[in-house]
Amino acid sequence: MNDARSNILKRLKEAGPGLPETAEQTPVPLARWSPAQRIERFSQRMESVRAEVHIVPDNGWIDLLKELVSEKGIGTLLYSPPTEYGSAIGAAWGTSDGPLRTLTGEIEEWQEQLFSDIDAALTSTHAAIAETGTLVLWPDSAEPRTFSLVPPIHIALLKAERIFDTFADLVAREQWQNGLPTNALLISGPSKSADIEQTLAYGVHGPVELIVLVLTEA
Amino acid sequence: MQQSVEFRGRSREALGNEQIRSNFRQAMDGLMSKRKASFPDQDELRRLRLRAAEIRANALLKLPELLERLEQRCHENGIQVHWAESTAEANAIVLGIMQRHDARLLIKGKSMVSEEMELNHYLEAHGIECLESDLGEYILQLAGEPPSHIVAPAIHKSRQQIAQLFRQKFPDIPYSEDVDTLTRSARTILRRKFNQAPVGLSGVNFAVAETGTICLVENEGNGRMCTTVPPVHIAVTGIEKVVEHLADIPPLLSLLPRSATGQHITTYFNMISSPRKPGERDGPQEVHLVLLDNGRSRIYQDQELIQTLRCIRCGACMNHCPVYARIGGHAYGTTIPGPIGSILEPQKAGLDRLGDLPTASTLCGACAEVCPVKIPIPDLLNRLRFERVRSDGDNLTPGQGSQRHGWEPTVWRAWSWLHAHPLVYRLGTRIASRLRWLQPRRLGNWSRVRSTPRVASRTLHELAAKNGFNDE
Numbered sequence: 001m002n003d004a005r006s007n008i009l010k011r012l013k014e015a016g017p018g019l020p021e022t023a024e025q026t027p028v029p030l031a032r033w034s035p036a037q038r039i040e041r042f043s044q045r046m047e048s049v050r051a052e053v054h055i056v057p058d059n060g061w062i063d064l065l066k067e068l069v070s071e072k073g074i075g076t077l078l079y080s081p082p083t084e085y086g087s088a089i090g091a092a093w094g095t096s097d098g099p100l101r102t103l104t105g106e107i108e109e110w111q112e113q114l115f116s117d118i119d120a121a122l123t124s125t126h127a128a129i130a131e132t133g134t135l136v137l138w139p140d141s142a143e144p145r146t147f148s149l150v151p152p153i154h155i156a157l158l159k160a161e162r163i164f165d166t167f168a169d170l171v172a173r174e175q176w177q178n179g180l181p182t183n184a185l186l187i188s189g190p191s192k193s194a195d196i197e198q199t200l201a202y203g204v205h206g207p208v209e210l211i212v213l214v215l216t217e218a
Numbered sequence: 219m220q221q222s223v224e225f226r227g228r229s230r231e232a233l234g235n236e237q238i239r240s241n242f243r244q245a246m247d248g249l250m251s252k253r254k255a256s257f258p259d260q261d262e263l264r265r266l267r268l269r270a271a272e273i274r275a276n277a278l279l280k281l282p283e284l285l286e287r288l289e290q291r292c293h294e295n296g297i298q299v300h301w302a303e304s305t306a307e308a309n310a311i312v313l314g315i316m317q318r319h320d321a322r323l324l325i326k327g328k329s330m331v332s333e334e335m336e337l338n339h340y341l342e343a344h345g346i347e348c349l350e351s352d353l354g355e356y357i358l359q360l361a362g363e364p365p366s367h368i369v370a371p372a373i374h375k376s377r378q379q380i381a382q383l384f385r386q387k388f389p390d391i392p393y394s395e396d397v398d399t400l401t402r403s404a405r406t407i408l409r410r411k412f413n414q415a416p417v418g419l420s421g422v423n424f425a426v427a428e429t430g431t432i433c434l435v436e437n438e439g440n441g442r443m444c445t446t447v448p449p450v451h452i453a454v455t456g457i458e459k460v461v462e463h464l465a466d467i468p469p470l471l472s473l474l475p476r477s478a479t480g481q482h483i484t485t486y487f488n489m490i491s492s493p494r495k496p497g498e499r500d501g502p503q504e505v506h507l508v509l510l511d512n513g514r515s516r517i518y519q520d521q522e523l524i525q526t527l528r529c530i531r532c533g534a535c536m537n538h539c540p541v542y543a544r545i546g547g548h549a550y551g552t553t554i555p556g557p558i559g560s561i562l563e564p565q566k567a568g569l570d571r572l573g574d575l576p577t578a579s580t581l582c583g584a585c586a587e588v589c590p591v592k593i594p595i596p597d598l599l600n601r602l603r604f605e606r607v608r609s610d611g612d613n614l615t616p617g618q619g620s621q622r623h624g625w626e627p628t629v630w631r632a633w634s635w636l637h638a639h640p641l642v643y644r645l646g647t648r649i650a651s652r653l654r655w656l657q658p659r660r661l662g663n664w665s666r667v668r669s670t671p672r673v674a675s676r677t678l679h680e681l682a683a684k685n686g687f688n689d690e
Contacts, residue, residue: 004511005301008457011515012282026268028469045482107500111447115413132483144500145446149439168468177464180429182495183446186487191439193401194479195354195370197377198248201401204353205408206439206486 030166031131038130038163039214045133049189050202051210057218061157062092065122068155068211069099076101078114078121078151080142085124085157107146114146120153127170128163129186135212136170137185145183154190154207160216225574228549238374242546245373249537252480253588270473271592273466274528277458281518284427284460285509291430295492297505305335308510312337312419312452315506316346319450321416327434327441328352329421330368330531331454331510334553337419349415351408351440353401360387366547368554369478369533374546408440418444418502422455423530424470425507428463432507434488435474437481442488451493451502457509458518458527470530473590477532513566520614522601526561528591535585535595541578550575557585561598569606569617576602647677 033041043053056064069077077099079089093100101118103110126138135156139145148154164170167186171177176184191206202208232238257263277284289299302308312335316324324346326332338348338359350359354372358365360383365371372380381395384403391403420441424433432453434441445451461467475481494501518524536542536556547555552563552572560579564572576599585595602615607626611618636643654673661670676684 002301004303004307007303008301008509008511008515009282009285012285012457012518015515015519024268024272026265026272028262028265028269049485105499107447111413115409134483134487141497141499144498145442146500149442149446166468167471168465171465171468177428180431180464180489180491182490182492182498182501184489184491185442186483186489187485188483189485191437192485193353193438195352195357195372196375196380196397196400198245198370198373199377199397201397204401204405204438204440205351205412205443 028168030168033130033165035160035163038165039160039216041130042128042133042163043214045131046189046210046212047133049133049192051133051189051212053212053214055160055214055216058159058215059218061213061215062088064213065089065155066092069120072120072153072209074099074120074153076117076119077155078103078118078147080123080147082142083124085122086142089122107144111146114150118151120155121147121151122155122157123148125156125158125162126184127174128158129165129167129170130163131166132188134167134186134188137187138181139183139185140181145185148185148187149206152203152207153209153211154187155211155213156187158212158214160214163214224551225549225572225578228551229545229578232545232549237376238546239544241374241376242543245370246537246543249370249479253477253534253537254480256476256480256482266469266473267590267592269469270530270590271528273461273470274530274591277461277466278518278524278527280462281457281460284462285457288425288427288430288460289509291427292507293430295430296495297430297432297492297507300506300508302508302510303512305510305512308335308454308508308512309337309340311506311508312454313341313344313346315450315452316341316417319416321450322346323411323415323417324348325411325415325418325444325448326350326352326355327418327420327436327444328355328371329419329454330365330553331421331456332419333365334456334512335454335510337454349408349411351412351438351444352436353404353438353440356404356408357383360384364548364553366555367533367536368531368556374548412440412443412447415444415448417450417452418446418448419452419454420444422453422459422507423474424467425455425460426462426464426467427460429491431464431489431491432505433467433471434486434490435471435484436488437485439486442486445488445490446501449502450504450506451490452506452508453490454508454510457511457514458529474530474532477534477588477590516614516616517562517565523561523565523598523615525593526558526565526598528593529558529562530591531558532590534588534590535593538584538588540580540582540584545578550578557595557599558593561595561602564602564606564617565615567616568620569602569615570620571617573606573617573621576600576606644677644679647679651675651677651680 046053078101123143125135127136190202190210191204192202193204194200292299300311350356357372366374385393422432423435475484493505535558539557542556552559560575564575579599581596605615606621650673
């Protein structure tokens with residue numbers, strides 16, 4: 001289809017010079033909050049789209065996780081051992097694995113299990129955005145993309161200091177243009193649709209429930 | 219002309235259908251008030267719209283260069299880029315990829331470009347099953363209907379109609395009119411398919427030239443499914459969707475969902491920059507990006523009409539259009555309905571086929587007022603009204619002059635001559651006012667749905683003179 005390429009570019013280039021320059025860049029003021037306000041704004045926005053937010057000291061989240069697992073009747077909880085939180089989770093249920101599940105190898109080996117046997121998956125997060133109540137995930141080899149997508153419940157661990165004011169601020173501070181992962185994801189609540197009579201229904205294709213544990217310094 | 223007749227017929231039919239009228243009225247009222255509530259700060263909105271318009275105008279200004287950069291960056295990232303001049307070429311590219319993988323099932327996220335390509339129809343003719351996975355699109359596929367809105371495709375259907383449809387297609391599932399239950403049924407059915415499909419297809423909301431990134435906006439998670447679970451992902455996009463910088467994305471993302479549905483952000487914003495890398499454990503092994511022209515590079519050549527290509531497909535113009543709200547999306551008979559469709563589609567298909575669409579507007583200006591990228595839609599509608607009757611075409615817009623019929627040019631020539639000759643004009647209007655009893659009671663099509671205007675008994679000049687105004 002090289003002809004298509006050169007024909008399209010030729011037509012565009014021929015027309016090009018006639019267009020007016022637009023050097024203007026209207027500044028858009030960005031919201032600024034204190035750390036406490038950021039947590040508040042984030043939680044409020046998340047809860048408004050029916051996500052569950054728990055603010056917990058970073059030495060208390062394991063107990064909270066165990067409570068949530070039993071309270072919600074989560075039979076199988078997927079997590080990834082080679083992560084910052086992996087060993088703590090691995091030890092949480094003592095010597096027995098209890099509900100804990102891990103998946104090794106590539107998706108072709110565990111897709112079936114992920115679709116049918118996993119009630120909930122726990123992942124860490126790259127950052128979050130206060131303005132819109134948004135989690136930012138950069139899935140990697142430890143925590144693949146499908147972990148936060150396929151199981152009916154997604155539990156996300158977020159460090160409070162990783163909440164940024166706005167998406168624009170996050171992209172600029174971290175210079176995202178210099179290197180993006182295979183998949184960068186913004187997640188703002190559980191999966192939903194309003195395709196039937198504009199009525200919100202949750203859990204269409206992705207998780208039915210999103211639970212965020214915001215970890216604050218103890 | 220065939221299409222024009224159809225448009226008039228379909229509009230009349232839609233206007234007579236109370237279900238359509240009330241479904242659309244309710245939905246549009248809801249969408250309008252949600253949009254309004256999501257922009258409490260008018261100054262922020264004003265600045266964001268200016269910024270977004272600049273971003274899109276800049277991207278169009280540099281379009282050929284940005285497309286080359288996008289291709290280069292995608293190539294470096296491992297995404298395979300394909301170029302298609304026509305929908306036929308784009309379909310053939312998708313089919314080629316499917317055949318190379320011996321794939322018999324394509325699972326689709328929402329994509330208006332795939333609608334433009336009539337991809338499902340094409341692939342099905344080649345023995346490949348296409349499955350829509352967006353809830354609204356899935357419902358329409360079951361019903362065998364095209365979308366009637368670009369953001370909320372099944373907006374014309376009521377809960378009861380959808381429940382009936384499910385009963386008919388899935389007699390084993392218990393009947394329910396409950397939205398959650400209907401949604402849950404669709405989830406169960408489609409999950410099995412996601413687990414099996416060898417190839418997933420998506421559209422593209424923004425393509426970032428700087429980083430070679432495909433961005434997708436969605437709420438349901440089906441877009442993520444289509445682009446993550448199957449071993450092959452094909453993204454189809456119009457060539458105009460590219461933006462220069464990654465930093466251009468936050469302002470556009472801030473406007474798009476708010477303009478569309480009043481959400482501050484969609485549930486998912488999915489940025490894909492490469493296929494599965496060595497060591498990564500999921501994601502497609504192959505990612506393809508199909509760049510479709512289909513008339514866009516021709517629209518690009520007109521300095522005024524090029525503004526059509528700024529569109530980011532939020533649907534706000536249709537949500538606010540008094541014509542769209544009454545006749546609904548199907549009456550337009552085009553992939554994209556509403557005000558943006560009325561300027562975009564005739565430029566693609568030709569004014570000879572869709573020449574009536576630019577007239578399907580009251581020019582009230584609501585569309586331009588809400589457009590997040592400030593497309594002057596009423597100006598462009600007017601421009602196309604001119605294009606459809608002009609006799610000295612520049613051959614850029616197809617079907618130029620095709621609606622120039624019969625006595626109309628002569629009547630307008632006489633009209634303009636009359637207005638350029640004051641004495642004749644005065645004499646003429648005076649005679650008309652004196653002979654007004656001769657005026658017919660009905661004026662053809664004009665008075666079919668309107669009362670007939672009457673010539674006044676005294677001309678404006680006479681009334682002004684009588685009241686002491688002197689124009690000499």
